[in-house]
Amino acid sequence: MIRSLRIRLMIGAAILAVLFMSALLPALQRAFGIALENAIQQRLAADVATLISAARIEGDRLSMPEHLPIEDYNLPESKLLGYIYDQNGTLVWRSTSTTDESIHYLPRYEGLVDEFTRVRDESGREFFVYDVEIDLLGGKQAAYSIVTMQPVSEYGGLLNYFREQLYIWLGGALLVLLGLLWLVLGWGLRSLRGLRNELDQIEIGERERLSEEHPEEMRRLTDSLNRLLDSERAQRERYRHSLGDLAHSLKTPLAVLQGVAENLADQPRNREQVQVLRSQIERMSQQIGYQLQRASLRKSGLVRHREALAPLLDTLGAALDKVYRDKQVRLERDFPAGTELPLEHGASLEMLGNLLENAYRLCLGQVRVTARRMDGRLELRVEDDGPGVPADQRERILRRGERLDTQHPGQGIGTAVVMDIIDSYGGELEVEDSPLGGACFRILLPS
Template sequence: MGSIRRRLLLSSLLVLAVFLGGTAVALDRAYRDSAEGALRARMRGEVFALLAAAELRAGKLDVPRGLHESRFEVPGSGRYAEISGDEGEVLWRSPSMVGLNLPFVRGLTPGRASWSRVRADGETLLVYSFGVGWEVQGSAARQFTFSVAARLDELGAEIGQFETTLLLWLGGAAGLLLLTQMLILHWGLRPLAQVAVDIKAIESGARDDLAGRYPAELTPLTHGLNALLRHERAQLLRQRNALADLAHSIKTPLAVLRNAAGAQSIEQAALINDAVARIDESVAYQVRRAAASGRATLTAAVPVAKVARRVMRGLDKVYADKRVAAELDDPAGGQFAGDEGDLYELLGCLLDNAYKWSERRVLLSLTSQADDGTAALELTVEDDGPGVPAPLRQAVLERGTRVDRRVAGEGIGLAVVRDIATAYGGRLAVDDSPQLGGTRFIVHLPAG
């Protein structure tokens, strides 16, 4: 599912983009409407100023020079004005219209107004026309249409400047809000990061439980993890104590049976000894199998080489007469994510089997590799012994199976290795050793 921090940041980015984008569109629309409304208000004012300046003398309309809007006096200034009569005849044009012929609205009735957009000489203009009725004492009323046009590129430039400023401010606000959100997320998720640090401390063996101060939302989680850790440790301890008690309680009855066999006939003694051997073998197998704790929760990784050297030193003494040359190949410093006792049992059984069947050489190789994209540990034990025939390779992994009964043993060691590997989600395989020529056992364990 990815990082919580990343998901929250992406969510914040999406919310900011939608909110600030909507805000930018709303403000831009409002400013456009406001700017155009202000332009329309100025144009109405210019019409009224033009109306106030005009005078009707002897039936002729006179507009003096030096109008309030100075741009009417400058050719091509972008501000134009016209006055037309009731028949549509042009009575006056502003000096700024020199060389231009704008399609003004003419012949409006008094009090009527008209807004329009026109194109002239490649420019877009907003045109406002207003009908006026002029009463003259002693004569019929006259009708005039006062028109004003304004070039819209000025309005567009004003709006463009506003949009640039708006984007700069909103971009700065977005950056500031995002930075603030990142700081809030860092502060808010700090307890989760602390839990992760404490869990790593438990895995490394530096502490036994989660004993820090956590927010109320995390308290059920930390209490649950602590309870799980205590329960697992207590259960493992009870299991091992019970097995030890069982093994101790069976020793005495088995010894009595062996002594009683000496007083029986040879045939009866053989039967009793065979039954005792089977009981002893079964008990040993079940004790060793159950003692394998399997994958434990939040356990520190165990260096395999350290345990392997201890096991090899012990087997060197046991098989001193064979003078076995045992080698350890561990280029990557393999780590076992599990119980140290399980690792001792696993390596002890594998190496004891290799020492037992080898002629002179045993090789233990450790490899950290990827298994379907997941890191894994692979333990390989090889010897230069006679090897295991292909038809018997699966059988030697079963409890009580012995390929050669001339060699002492109970036939349960490899079964225990298989069960430990299975308990950790791994597997055990057997084939020929390409290096030493004997048997090769491969234990593949997934990452913890």
């Protein structure tokens, strides 16, 4: 399927141009043929007039001079032939140019004054014939048919030459027309390219709204997109403020509950209840954090963000190296310089942070991050040399609250946050075995 509007329009215009030229070609050939026949008829009529002016009536007989004013009649090899017939159809005179010709033409003498037609000789050659019937010659009564002939082959040669030239010129005109159409379509679609460039700038955050410098036909579209952008921006701000207010409003009650638990812990008989209370408070805090992250890290509608991968790894690696300094983890990087994640900054930090934290926590000493472009998508791999994930447990750990590692605190929501982020950006997450010996989290993101 052709996705380019310019190419689609160009193909349609080219088809119409070819059809038009195909219809025009026979019409032009026909018009030229008619014009050429008219020119031949006029020439033969002029030649007949020369014969009439040269003819004389002496007594009751026709007399013609030995040399005619038109030299073609006097040359044996000439293609211009002249004949004179009486009213009974008997040939009474023929020009010198007809010496080697054997054309059997019988004039009808029906009072038509003149007639333009075609005849063939014994060998099948075709001739144009112009026949003029006269009743007066030199002021005397005389009934004759004055006939001039010319081979059709010359006409055919001219027609073929014209046809060849027509093909060449029409073909050249078609190419020029297609070139002009391509330029005109490019000029006409320039506004669409401008709109596309502005949308690209909006996606990467270089501008916030579409400009007003667009054709009137596109004003409805640009106005609607601007309203959508403004609405999305305002809604996102309201969403963030609401989430901030919610987090702040829950922070104080949780702190109060934590203080009550500390007071109750001073009494030995309350230790078991305090342990349950602390566990539930921690669970509530983590669940609230998870829901806030899940709501705030989803992909925005029209804006396409890019986040450089290397600086993110620098930041996260430095933090995790401090947390797990006893392990001396070696973080390997395998991706081209300038590689970017098609995610917002916060979503990138949260996704990579959770995956790297799991890898640091479970590895023996080696973690590797790999990124590659493939089929219009970005493939990101986070691998470690730890114990790995059994094949029958891989789907379970991607569900919220599911954890295989029960020796470390946590509610098992980190991977679920990663899944939510990836899903919101139309990506995929798979768990595989790593060549390092541990687990490999393979992420595919549309780029």
